[in-house]
Amino acid sequence: MKANNKSIKKGIKISIYVILYSLLACIVALILSVCVQKYIQKKAVPTLFGYSTLIVETGSMNGTIDEGDFIVIHKEKTYRLGEIVTYIHKGEKVPTTHRIVNYDSEGNFITKGDANNAVDSISVKPSEIIGKVVKQSRALGLFVQWFKYENGYIYGIAMLAIVVIGGVLLKKPNKEESGEEKNESGNT
Numbered sequence: 001m002k003a004n005n006k007s008i009k010k011g012i013k014i015s016i017y018v019i020l021y022s023l024l025a026c027i028v029a030l031i032l033s034v035c036v037q038k039y040i041q042k043k044a045v046p047t048l049f050g051y052s053t054l055i056v057e058t059g060s061m062n063g064t065i066d067e068g069d070f071i072v073i074h075k076e077k078t079y080r081l082g083e084i085v086t087y088i089h090k091g092e093k094v095p096t097t098h099r100i101v102n103y104d105s106e107g108n109f110i111t112k113g114d115a116n117n118a119v120d121s122i123s124v125k126p127s128e129i130i131g132k133v134v135k136q137s138r139a140l141g142l143f144v145q146w147f148k149y150e151n152g153y154i155y156g157i158a159m160l161a162i163v164v165i166g167g168v169l170l171k172k173p174n175k176e177e178s179g180e181e182k183n184e185s186g187n188t
Contacts, residue, residue: 081102
């Protein structure tokens with residue numbers, strides 16, 4: 001019975017390690033993909049599986065999406081009046097997130113920030129749209145800003161180090177597994 005419990009515990013432990021290392025490998029692959037898009041391909045807004053994330057830098061959408069909010073954008077096939085979209089005009093490097101309020105005579109979108117008094121001076125071509133806003137989070141935005149601007153990366157590195165050290169310590173063999181149990185009982 002004791003040997004059966006040990007093998008079950010060992011199987012569970014191996015399964016947990018496989019899941020954790022698989023998850024870690026996926027996270028590393030996603031981070032590498034974003035880094036390649038951002039730094040090698042020079043994309044202003046990296047995309048993963050049609051989704052992008054940004055931190056709102058201005059107050060043009062205050063009341064709906066506030067400055068500092070974390071937003072998730074999804075690429076759609078079509079966009080409708082009233083949707084909030086993120087776009088980049090050709091030749092620009094900074095994306096804008098505004099609401100579609102109308103169409104012009106050429107079928108382009110007329111956009112406006114909810115907190116702005118006037119519509120945007122340049123209409124948006126459908127090809128310039130990165131996607132529509134599907135989620136937003138104030139708390140996550142604050143965390144990302146803290147991590148980015150307030151030396152939060154130091155704490156992030158410390159947390160990662162703690163996780164790695166914890167993983168190494170969990171791998172430390174038990175007395176039973178290393179044979180030390182035999183030495184303590186007098187059997188050699």
